[in-house]
Amino acid sequence: MRWTLKPKPDTSKVEALKNTLQVDDIVATLLLQRGIETFEDAKTFFRPSFNDLHDPYLMKDMDKAVSRIEQAIAAGENILVYGDYDVDGTTSVALMSSYLKTRTANVATYIPDRYEEGYGVSYQGIDFAHDNDFALIVALDCGIKAIEKVAYAKEKGIDFIICDHHRPGDTIPDAVAVLDPKRDDCEYPFKELCGCGVGFKLITALASKQGQTVEDLTEYLDLVATAIGADIVPIVGENRALAYFGLQVINTNPRPGIKAIIAEVKKDELSIIDVVFIVAPRINAAGRMKHGNHAVTLLTETDFNLAASYAVDIDQFNTDRKETDRLITEEALLQIEKNEEQDRFTTVVYDENWHKGVIGIVASRLTETYYRPTLVFTKSGEKLAASARSVKGFDVYNALEACSEFIEQFGGHKYAAGLTLLPENYEAFKAKFEAVVKDTIDPKLLTPELKVDLQIELNQIDHKLYRIVSQFAPFGPGNMTPVFMTQTVQDTGWGKCVGEDDKHLRFTAKQADSNPIVCIGFGLGDKLEIIKNRNTFDTAYTIDENHWNGNVSLQLKLKDIKA
CATH class of the missing domain: 3.90.1640.30 (inorganic pyrophosphatase (n-terminal core))
Known part of the structure; x- marks a missing residue:
């Protein structure tokens, strides 16, 4: 992952919002990054109203x-x-x-x-x-x-x-x-x-x-x-x-x-x-x-x-869906490896027997694995149907539009679309789509970006900060859960892999003058070596609450760690 630290707002604006709302630097900065500059903006943000809806x-x-x-x-x-x-x-x-x-x-x-x-x-x-x-x-x-x-x-x-x-x-x-x-x-x-x-x-x-x-x-x-x-x-x-x-x-x-x-x-x-x-x-x-x-x-x-x-x-349909998409994803990954297509700018795979109902999910899984614009095709009557998924920052809809000479029908959004084409046009479309993406994509978009809101120290994390940040919800595109970064962190010595196949990483982080805080990194089990032997490392995370046996404590949900 490439970490991108969001620009810090103007210091005078931070000071003004701090004083207006009686909050600290961290909260004022996070709000300004979301376009909230005044008391009225904050009131609308924290207290949504039916008056916010247009005629x-x-x-x-x-x-x-x-x-x-x-x-x-x-x-x-x-x-x-x-x-x-x-x-x-x-x-x-x-x-x-x-x-x-x-x-x-x-x-x-x-x-x-x-x-x-x-x-x-x-x-x-x-x-x-x-x-x-x-x-x-x-x-x-x-x-x-x-x-x-x-x-x-x-x-x-x-x-x-x-x-x-x-x-x-x-x-x-x-x-x-x-x-x-x-x-x-x-x-x-x-x-x-x-x-x-x-x-x-x-x-x-x-x-x-x-x-x-x-x-x-x-x-x-x-x-x-x-x-x-x-x-x-x-x-x-x-x-x-x-x-x-x-x-x-x-x-x-x-x-x-x-x-x-x-x-x-x-x-x-x-x-x-x-x-x-x-x-x-x-x-x-x-x-x-x-x-x-x-x-x-x-x-x-x-x-x-x-x-x-x-x-x-x-619920049973959902259970069946999970199993079907798991099997098709495995087949698709094998197809990519067998055809030695890992070095392409796009992922385009096809099997006439794949279940049309899950190819969109499979496209998302392949995008997570190879991180490039992805199309998964299957047979649909006399035509081929596909689901498209993109990477952050790249408009797959525009790319498909540039290939429209080979497409029967398509529609969708910047990051997700669907299309149909005739079987005889599949190879020509695949080549054109690869060429269009290769010519138009910024190569850095092929590495996942982790946007970090703010760099802070561990001793700045407390229940008050968590409570205020929680009120930023509902979270989603345009208002994501704030991601923080802290540098030169150490494990207290008991870090280990947990979960099925040791997929996840759990350790207790500390800085020189901070209290220890538990960290959980889902899917980060392969980063255990980075934290061993009390090495220092940088971490990006969101702040979360852990409820266990009636006790409530803060924990960090890791997004990534780097040596």
């Missing part, structure tokens, strides 16, 4: 979307809520359908089959709507590039409302309304909503017509917070407020489906990180291993006992 009608086409839905409700038309099969999509569908069912009985949901239909709006889904007399489709977390599909629906007399957050292409679909803050012609002040967040803005606008405010819709925020965590959108601005209040719902009064998932894992209070690693994978596993409908059924169930039985099934 939904600032979003382009919001008035049109509300008008068309109100018309459908008044006329008793059938409304089909359509969404992608991942967490953002299924939570969006659960949110929108749950809300609309409080207004009309004529609502149904549709999640495309990952294997039969693929990502996004499908002709099969439109045919289903036509055959079952649906006059309106509300598409969530997809649709921004569905030009032909929306035109096909129009021919069949079906209107479309699109709620998406992916980058539009050159043309916007000819739908009744297209809600997407990333539209060039949309002046909505916050551009980083997830799909479920856009859906929440739409139900907020609809509810306002009924005299309701956002406070009346808090029961839906457990879904929004789950989508924010799972979709890895920046937890700043509106997303911070939505995640903050959503976590409160998750930890106090979640919907039966989420309550049932939490009951399965037996954890008292969840952070956004827990949502990402506990709740989201289980919801995702339904679409990966079986069908996204299972996730929507779980998330819309109002009876806890029924939800609990669905959660057992979902």
Whole structure:
């Protein structure tokens, strides 16, 4: 890892914020690094409020979307809520359908089959709507590039409302309304909503017509917070407020489906990180291993006992997913080694038998191993389908766009995308993708970067600092857990490897004038030699609390250590 120390803010600004907030240098510096310069900034940061949310009608086409839905409700038309099969999509569908069912009985949901239909709006889904007399489709977390599909629906007399957050292409679909803050012609002040967040803005606008405010819709925020965590959108601005209040719902009064998932894992209070690693994978596993409908059924169930039985099934899907992705990752790593492709700028692997539902996870695992833009392909009908993952700082979406001559369809974000291509174009695409990345990537991006907020001494760490830093949560992109660095540290002499296969490192760190503090480094077992014989070393870490036998003590969660 290459450690990058964030620039220290101007000393006069640190002093001013220290005095204004009555905090120490460390806290003032951390806040300034997050763009917090005034008392008002700090108040907004530490005490998120519903007042931080923007008027939904600032979003382009919001008035049109509300008008068309109100018309459908008044006329008793059938409304089909359509969404992608991942967490953002299924939570969006659960949110929108749950809300609309409080207004009309004529609502149904549709999640495309990952294997039969693929990502996004499908002709099969439109045919289903036509055959079952649906006059309106509300598409969530997809649709921004569905030009032909929306035109096909129009021919069949079906209107479309699109709620998406992916980058539009050159043309916007000819739908009744297209809600997407990333539209060039949309002046909505916050551009980083997830799909479920856009859906929440739409139900907020609809509810306002009924005299309701956002406070009346808090029961839906457990879904929004789950989508924010799972979709890895920046937890700043509106997303911070939505995640903050959503976590409160998750930890106090979640919907039966989420309550049932939490009951399965037996954890008292969840952070956004827990949502990402506990709740989201289980919801995702339904679409990966079986069908996204299972996730929507779980998330819309109002009876806890029924939800609990669905959660057992979902948990089994997740167990199956883990085993499948472990096996495919092993096969992919062997393929890379066998073909001696370790020296490339990209990783591109293919096997027609790999499970389409887990290739995105496998791509992430390969990126962790080789740290370069990665594509994992499998067979999907007559075509090949791939999931793409990137490294920090490199836009894989732009790289795919440069290879579009070989691609049938693609979409996604800077760091994650999906695509399909014809089998005969695979080798040409692979060569072009390698060439594009080689020509455009900064070579330093091929070494993982660890961003360090601040260098401090061990004797500056205490429970007060931990308590204040904990209030920076919810953490995520744009507001990561603060990482500290301390130089010339020594182990007190009892450092050792722990865990299965001695993967992890545990030792007690000390500096000349500090109290000893326990350090745990997950996945750092191979660094034991660095700390032996009371050698001095540098360490990068986050501060954590360890609860054991009723005792609470501070510990450091190591990110890396260097001789």
